Amino acid sequence: MMMELKAQSKGGIVTCAIIGDEMVGKTSLALTFMKEKLPDNHVSTVFDNFAGIQLVAGNKYTVSMFDTTSQQDYEELRIFTYKESEVIVVCYSVLDRDSYSSVREYWFHEILKYVRGSHKKPVILVATHTDQRNKSDPNVDNPVSTSEGEQLAKDIGAEKFIECSAVTRKGVSEIFENVIMCAMKQRKKKPNFLKQIFSKLAE
Ligand SMILES: Nc1nc2c(ncn2[C@@H]2O[C@H](COP(=O)(O)OP(=O)(O)OP(=O)(O)O)[C@@H](O)[C@H]2O)c(=O)[nH]1
Numbered sequence: 001m002m003m004e005l006k007a008q009s010k011g012g013i014v015t016c017a018i019i020g021d022e023m024v025g026k027t028s029l030a031l032t033f034m035k036e037k038l039p040d041n042h043v044s045t046v047f048d049n050f051a052g053i054q055l056v057a058g059n060k061y062t063v064s065m066f067d068t069t070s071q072q073d074y075e076e077l078r079i080f081t082y083k084e085s086e087v088i089v090v091c092y093s094v095l096d097r098d099s100y101s102s103v104r105e106y107w108f109h110e111i112l113k114y115v116r117g118s119h120k121k122p123v124i125l126v127a128t129h130t131d132q133r134n135k136s137d138p139n140v141d142n143p144v145s146t147s148e149g150e151q152l153a154k155d156i157g158a159e160k161f162i163e164c165s166a167v168t169r170k171g172v173s174e175i176f177e178n179v180i181m182c183a184m185k186q187r188k189k190k191p192n193f194l195k196q197i198f199s200k201l202a203e
């Protein structure tokens, strides 16, 4: 018991940004991770900050999540969240092909513009609404397949591709375990002193 407590006292805070098109399930992902109930009605987010707990290798981490809006008018707000985040979680819904295309055509470019370059940060690609993919619902026409998701992850250089559902909770812990592992890996790769000065000057 003592050993377990001691092991869990390590860890710390890891920060991530959750981005993607409107209605893909960004807020639901954060709420499910926090074991909160999903709201009955959809409320569009402008900006929120949540925190959830995740164990990795016996260490307890707090994951701080920036939940943002996809609206173009709020790019400034997203620039702030990109800067404050160690890992970027980019989401699309398997039910919404436009949200899948947006990752390549919009989000990837925004990430390249504000996140990559001198401060390369790990990206995790997440597919949401997978509980609805195999339903014979006439409204769900041609959902995005797993292999299409894997291909997109490769194309944008994502560290990891994970399919999830905020309803069944499938994949949700795995996403945040990977957020932590990517952040830890990135911290180990810290640039040397001169590089740090140059990147600060470039900000
Ligand atoms: N079946 C199912 N419904 C989901 C899932 N994730 C989200 N939803 C539903 O999809 C709708 C949109 O979810 P939100 O989490 O509000 O989406 P969002 O990306 O935060 O939306 P914005 O804040 O407007 O950008 C809500 O009605 C959710 O209940 C999922 O994995 N499965």
Ligand SMILES: [Mg+2]
Residues within 6 Å of the ligand: 026, 027, 028, 043, 044, 045, 067
């Ligand atoms: Mg939201």
